Amino acid sequence: MSRGLNRDDEENTSVSRRRFVQAAGASGITVGLAGCTGGGGESDDSTAEPISTEAPDEEVTLQIGADSLFNDNVDAIEQSLHESGGMPDNISLEVTAGSFESGDRQAKYQQLLNAEQEQPTLLMMDNGWTIPFIARNELTNLSEALPESITSTVKEDYFDSMVATAQDQNGDLYGVPLFAAFPTVQYRKDLFREAGYSDSDFETWATEPMEWSTFSEAVAQVWDETGTKGGFGWQGKNYVGLACCDFVEFMGSWGGSYFGEFSNLFGPVDDRPVTVDEEQVIDAVRMMRTFINGQDDPEALSDFTQCSPSNTVSYTEEPSRKAFANGDLVALRNWPYVFDLHGGEPGSGDTTGFGEDLGAMPIPYHTSTSDSPYGPEIGGSTSALGGWHLALNPHAPETQKRAAVQMLDALQTDQVRLDIFKAVGWIPPIPELVDSDQARELDPLGRYVDTLKVAGENSVPRPVTAVWPSQSSKISQQVNAAIRQEKTPEEAMTELQETLVSLEGQG
């Protein structure tokens, strides 16, 4: 049989080789072209041009990358910016709400800044990870781009520890603090009353930090006498919050620190001591274990009483808050958003409101600032500094940047800060405003202003450097393993010491 015959046969089938190749060729070219459209240039400008302070003439919708809370309250915030802050009417806000999980948003911002995306213009950034972005030159240098009037106000009037997490080694500013947050211990006055405590105790506790030994005993007593499911809830899960916050507080309240003196917090990396294997840090872990396991734990410290439920080791903020809201906890260590959520009057539409029965106190302590080896900044009652900045995307179009300047300028108005405090519960990052009469008038937040002020004065920022994210995951791993009794506090802290030292070397 010859090839010719074969070919005749094939011509009769509905798709010939020739037609197939023609079709495949055409689609191949399309795919090929599509594959060639990626890629982008590298830009290396770390200096920023000053942005014009003139408001744009056209209608501008300023894009902000933030969380769902910002999104839910964007109308109130925008109204306040217009009415109290004088932001021009042709500027409106639009929020791209990201995940409520801080880490997810960090990853997202990293990608969009790497890809040099133009939007969003303003990025809401956690004070816990703004510095790595600054170290990689991914944000606009606001000291150069913004008018002096804004940056000098930020540097002079805002919480120093907050500003410290938004600037580079030369002191240039890369973010405007949006709000600050200080954890406190929130507790149920009604339950404490049942166990014999009175309003005068609550008043003292509100501003004078308790000692951990007294606190644990009191909670244990209330837990026992009221038959509540759990005592004092805090966040012990192996997650970023343990390293940045809960452990910083426990350790700090014992006079311990990750890197010795307060001045070492932001570096220089590899040129500062690592101090997690010191006795006061190990004792802090022992105390955390005593809280969970009581005196049965071989590592227990005799001064403290079992006062935390066993699932504390798997708590993050929300599960612990929900347990508290359900009435399963006597006391809770959490951020100020709890006041807004549960400080309302019960029955006033908010079924989980405890009203006046929701009490607050600064985080208790063990070693006073004067006895602490790293005092007076470290030691005594310690609140981890939380809070968020607004940073400017360097790749945003000029009109967007100009609108951003107008927005940031309006944000400096005291009334705007107070309006936002009232509407969203975001504490103004300005000590003077927290301590103001207007703040005290807010309901329910006004009731907690005095406690928040004490917490703010005792706040310690997390030691953010370019290597902090790696260090943070190692810290939460080891501390969580220790409180789950998988390792002794000494083993865990010795291993952590070695790891942190070697990570310092990477920086």
Added chain:
Amino acid sequence: MATEHETETLPGEGGGVYASFIRWMENLSETQFAYFLLTPALLLLGAIAFWPLLSTFRLSLFADAITGTSTVGEFVGIQNYLAVLTGERNALLPAPFIPTSLSVKAIFGSALTVTLIFTIASVFFETIIGFGQALVLDQDFRGRRWARVVIIIPWAVPIVIQGMIFYLFFAPGIGPFVGEGPLSLQQAGILSDSPLQTTIDAAMITIVADIWKTTAFMALLILAGLQSVNRDLYDVARVSGASTWQRFKLITLPIVLPTVLVAMLFRTIQAMRVYGIIEASGVGCSTLPSLSCLVVTSFFGGTRLVGTAATVAFLTAAFIGLVVTVYIIGYAREEGA
């Protein structure tokens, strides 16, 4: 014959490059033509699979640049691989790649070994249970259709829902398997207080979750194999007096084995890259550091470790490739036999 060929120009085709191309194509042998048709697919695969793989490999040859504008540092050759495999880079990774010692804790704490444990355990049980389910479904009985539906339901459950189910089973204060209760595995001494936070417990839970979901996949593939077995063979065997076991061993198993191997290959590849269920069940990569977890956390961990992350990614791909090769060799033997 020669003159016939010369006159065979098709009408409407003037000649030139196009015509000669067509002539060349039409004269290809069947094998050559098959390769010719595969070329576009290969090019496409090259663009979306091999190119990224090579690009990852290139990135893995550069040092990390934790600060500064550029994403990677200077060229360091295979130093990243040495550092990751010898454990020198362990501090930067959420978990060591290779176990640091031979203790149970270290083996479960290392990405490579914990992933292998997960893969071997889950694929083993999925194959056994899936085979059993397929044998049952291959029979004719009343309600067979319903039985099929029941078996396939877990496969249809989205991974996040599956994660939530297992989270709710084992979350302290919520789940029936922890705390105090008749079902508590904690009281039975099998699990710890907070199993989702303890590596070994979390590994067991994740294996069970995976078996629960993907056994159905094995069952369906093996069932397809079983149904292709010629029923006459069983009749002949029965007439010859073969027992049920002999019929299984001598007829079913040899015929269905290639299908089982292919099904196991698919499952193994999937199991080696386990990630979703770890995150969705609340266990998290810090507790159960699978290979994919290591890649994701080193890429997105906040500290810019592009070189190290690329190294881990390439090693992961290499290990999956290695495991797959084992199957392909086994399959080839089976085919050749």
